[in-house]
Amino acid sequence: MELQINGQVLQADAEPEMPLLWVLRELLDLTGTKHGCGVGACGACTVRLAGKPVRSCVLPVSEAVGQQVQTIEGLSASRRLHPLQQAWIDEQVPQCGFCQSGMLMAAAALLERSPRPTDAEIDQALAHNVCACATYVRVRKAIHRAAGLSP
Amino acid sequence: MKRRSWLLGTAAAGGVLVVGWLASPLRTRTGDSALMHAEAGEVAFNGWIKLAADGAVVLAMPRSEMGQGVHTALAMLAAEELDVPLSYIRLQQANSDAIYGNVAYVLNAVPFRPQHMDGPDAHGLAKGVRWVLAKAAREANVNATGGSATVRDGWLVVRYAAAAVRAALLAAAARRWSVPVAELQVTQGVIRHPGGRAAEYRELAQEAVAVSPGQIQLKDRSHWTLIGTSAPRLDIPSKVTGTARFGADVRPPGLLYAALRLCPTLGGSVASLRADAALAMPGAQRLVILPSWSGSTAGFAVVGRTWWHAQRAAQAVEVEWASPPVGVPDSRRIRSQLVDAVRMRRGFRFHEAGDVDEAWRKADRTLDAWYSAPYLAHPALEPMNCTARVQEGDVERSEDVV
Numbered sequence: 421m422e423l424q425i426n427g428q429v430l431q432a433d434a435e436p437e438m439p440l441l442w443v444l445r446e447l448l449d450l451t452g453t454k455h456g457c458g459v460g461a462c463g464a465c466t467v468r469l470a471g472k473p474v475r476s477c478v479l480p481v482s483e484a485v486g487q488q489v490q491t492i493e494g495l496s497a498s499r500r501l502h503p504l505q506q507a508w509i510d511e512q513v514p515q516c517g518f519c520q521s522g523m524l525m526a527a528a529a530l531l532e533r534s535p536r537p538t539d540a541e542i543d544q545a546l547a548h549n550v551c552a553c554a555t556y557v558r559v560r561k562a563i564h565r566a567a568g569l570s571p
Numbered sequence: 572m573k574r575r576s577w578l579l580g581t582a583a584a585g586g587v588l589v590v591g592w593l594a595s596p597l598r599t600r601t602g603d604s605a606l607m608h609a610e611a612g613e614v615a616f617n618g619w620i621k622l623a624a625d626g627a628v629v630l631a632m633p634r635s636e637m638g639q640g641v642h643t644a645l646a647m648l649a650a651e652e653l654d655v656p657l658s659y660i661r662l663q664q665a666n667s668d669a670i671y672g673n674v675a676y677v678l679n680a681v682p683f684r685p686q687h688m689d690g691p692d693a694h695g696l697a698k699g700v701r702w703v704l705a706k707a708a709r710e711a712n713v714n715a716t717g718g719s720a721t722v723r724d725g726w727l728v729v730r731y732a733a734a735a736v737r738a739a740l741l742a743a744a745a746r747r748w749s750v751p752v753a754e755l756q757v758t759q760g761v762i763r764h765p766g767g768r769a770a771e772y773r774e775l776a777q778e779a780v781a782v783s784p785g786q787i788q789l790k791d792r793s794h795w796t797l798i799g800t801s802a803p804r805l806d807i808p809s810k811v812t813g814t815a816r817f818g819a820d821v822r823p824p825g826l827l828y829a830a831l832r833l834c835p836t837l838g839g840s841v842a843s844l845r846a847d848a849a850l851a852m853p854g855a856q857r858l859v860i861l862p863s864w865s866g867s868t869a870g871f872a873v874v875g876r877t878w879w880h881a882q883r884a885a886q887a888v889e890v891e892w893a894s895p896p897v898g899v900p901d902s903r904r905i906r907s908q909l910v911d912a913v914r915m916r917r918g919f920r921f922h923e924a925g926d927v928d929e930a931w932r933k934a935d936r937t938l939d940a941w942y943s944a945p946y947l948a949h950p951a952l953e954p955m956n957c958t959a960r961v962q963e964g965d966v967e968r969s970e971d972v973v
Contacts, residue, residue, distance in 0.1 A: 435853060438879060446877040451820035452813020455878070456952045464952055492813030505811040512803060515638025517810030517817075518953040524811065552952045553638050 421485055425450070426494025436482035440474075441465045443481045444491060452492035452521050456550070463549030466522035467491045473529040492521035495528060504528055507566035515553035523549050527563050536567050597731040599709060602670035604780070607631060607663070614776035616739060618670045619732035620649065622776045626760065628655055628736075630729075632662040633671035634716040636806050637951075641721040643804045645729050648722075651797045652733035652790060655760040655772070662805070669712040675724035676715045677708035685922045730789050738784035743775045746782060818956040826958075827856065830881035832888065833870030838895035840869035849873065849887035854880025858888070905946060 423430050425448065432447045444450040444467070453476060456464030460478035467476045468490040469483075496502040501509070504527050514520045523546065530537055530545040537545070542560050551559070602618020609615035612624030621629045630649045636642040646660040653659075665671045678701055687697040737757065744762045745752040747770075756763050763769045792798075809815035834840055846858045854876035863869040873888065875881030900908075931937065 442877050442879040446879070449822065450813075451816075451822075454817070454952075455819070455954065458882075462952060495812075501812070508811040509803070509807055512807060514807055514810040516951070516953065517638060517806070517815055518951075520810050521813050550952060552950060 421481065423448075423481070423484060423489060424487065425489045426491060427488075427497070432481070434481050437480045439477050440467065440469075440479045440481045440484050440489070441476040444476065444489075450491050450493050454518055454521055456519065456522075461548070461550075462519070463522045463526065463546075464519045466525045466549065468525055468529055471529060471532060473526045490525070490528075492524060495524060502528065503566040504531070504562070507562040511558045511562040511565060513555050513558040513562050515555055519549060519551045519553075520555075523551065523555075523559055527559070527566075531563070531567060537563065597727055600670045600728045601732050601735060602668060606666045606668055606670070608666070614780055616736045616780060617732050618666075618668060619729060620653075620736050622736075622773055623661065624773065626659065626771060626773045627661040628653060628659050628760075628772075629661050629663050631665040631671065633665035633714055634673070634721045634725075637716070639721075640804055641716065642806055643802055644722050645725050646805055647797050647802055648725060648729040649733040651795060652730045653737050653760070653772075654757040657797060657802055657805070659760060660805070667712070667714070669710055670728075671714055672708060672712045673715050673720055673724050674705055674708040676718050676720035677711070677713050678705060679718040679720050684919075727789075731787060734789050735784050735787050736779075738787050739779040739782060740772050740775050742782045742784055743779035744770055747775070747778060752785070817953060818958055819954070821958045823958065823960045827874050827876065828878040828881045829859070829872040829874045830878060830885040831861070831870060831872045832885050832890065833861070833868045834892045834895070836892070836895045836899065837868055837901070838863070838866065838899040840893045840895075841871060842891040842893040844871065844888055844890040846873075846888045849884040849889075852880070852884045852887060855884035902946070906943075 421432055421434060421436070423432055423443070425444070430448055432443050434443045434447055441453060441455060444453050445455065453467055454464040455477060456462035458477050460475040463475065465475055465477040466473050468474070468488075469479070470487045471490075496505065502524075504524055508514065508520070508524065513523075526546050526549050527542075530542065534541055539560060542563050546556075546559065600618075604615035604617055604621070606618040607613075607615035607621040607629070609621050613621050613629070615621035619631045623629055628649060630646055632642060632645065634641050634645065642662055643657075646662065647657060650657045650660050681697075681701060681704060683697045683701075741752050741755050741757070741762060744750075744755055744764070748764055748766075748768050750764050750766070754764060756765075760772045761769055762772070762775065806815065840863055841860065849855060850858060850873070856874045856876070859872045859874065861870050861872060871885075871888065871890070873881050873885040875884055
């Protein structure tokens with residue numbers, strides 16, 4: 421089947437019900453998107469589908485056909501870092517790093533919808549992105565920084 | 572270097588720490604340069620460090636980075652002693668060898684109480700056991716990351732390995748220019764002589780491995796520029812671009828995946844199963860029975876093209892589980908045993924400081940509380956995994972060196 425991922429058209433030999441996560445990781449070798457819980461509860465597998473954050477571990481790949489999929493590998497279109505990625509480095513956000521791809525994709529969707537989000541908006545948008553290292557406070561700071569506000 | 576008695580003292584001149592050894596714990600852990608697998612253009616000095624053609628200092632990394640910052644911390648130790656910027660350090664997954672064992676981790680595990688170890692009344696037995704254990708641990712190659720032991724373990728070992736490289740490079744420069752080592756200075760990986768000559772480490776690397784480094788001196792803390800600072804973590808950039816390689820991200824050729832199903836009750840096993848339909852599913856390849864091993868819970872695994880295929884097929888296997896033998900612990904039983912133990916038995920004093928009874932009497936207010944925590948393993952978000960390739964007895968291991 422034909423998929424549009426990070427601005428490219430890619431072919432994948434997948435069953436229609438195969439979750440997008442596994443198509444990305446195993447068939448297309450895009451391993452930046454992570455498998456955390458596998459039941460859509462932790463957010464580690466978050467990618468953007470037509471701009472909106474979705475849980476790729478429970479999204480059948482057939483539902484992604486014909487729509488733009490963006491993964492962490494495509495967060496920045498150029499060779500330069502996305503402002504969120506730079507802010508993430510400046511604030512030294514990740515610890516183990518396993519949830520961070522999902523966090524960044526959810527944060528990117530938030531900033532597009534709300535360029536200057538409040539703490540409450542950030543908390544709401546990322547409420548279902550679990551970080552077992554508990555980086556939440558720095559995630560919030562980094563989003564403010566990326567939004568051009570003082571952290 | 573001559574074998575001398577263990578000595579760790581500050582030399583008055585130059586403010587340096589002179590370290591010498593008998594059966595030297597540090598020298599025995601500096602290791603052979605063959606462990607670094609130097610490729611064309613690279614020069615390996617010992618089991619921890621090689622210099623690359625582009626000027627990078629490649630450091631063997633035997634510990635796992637889990638966000639605790641140890642890759643950066645050990646890199647800082649090497650950069651400090653070598654007088655190079657932290658950005659010069661590149662990490663390489665360490666080989667398997669006893670020099671990389673985590674001796675401090677093993678010592679942490681000894682069940683002595685603080686009172687046994689510290690203070691004027693410390694037990695000779697505890698000290699003796701730790702000494703013997705440290706010697707044994709150096710031979711045993713117990714390579715673990717945990718217990719806040721990485722820096723404690725690497726603190727002298729990595730610095731010594733780096734200081735030995737620096738000393739060899741200085742000796743090579745002194746020989747090349749026919750000047751005393753004492754007249755040389757190092758800044759940012761460049762050796763300079765006041766007479767005007769200068770050379771980068773990489774220019775001297777080939778000569779340096781051939782010379783004796785002489786006395787290895789660790790920097791005195793008053794000369795530290797990196798240790799003690801808050802350096803940006805080396806692993807972070809790759810973790811924000813999705814390029815960091817976690818255990819499940821490696822793709823050795825021909826890789827298949829196994830999904831497990833274990834008996835839901837501790838100590839239980841498979842009574843019977845039917846897997847024909849499951850194994851006929853796309854992407855499913857074979858079923859492997861996992862018998863009880865030394866009392867472990869039994870079950871089975873399905874191997875498939877991807878983990879999703881394997882997992883889907885494993886779920887489709889029809890299985891009857893056999894009841895575990897009577898007396899197997901369950902959550903309720905474990906809890907009641909623990910509660911009984913606290914209530915009924917007399918414990919031991921773990922640590923004591925000051926006069927507790929006196930403090931208790933004088934307190935305006937006392938609190939009496941009961942705390943309980945569930946019996947949980949580390950609930951990491953990343954599923955526990957490790958990728959290893961076993962071929963004709965050789966094991967190639969991939970871990971999260973990022």
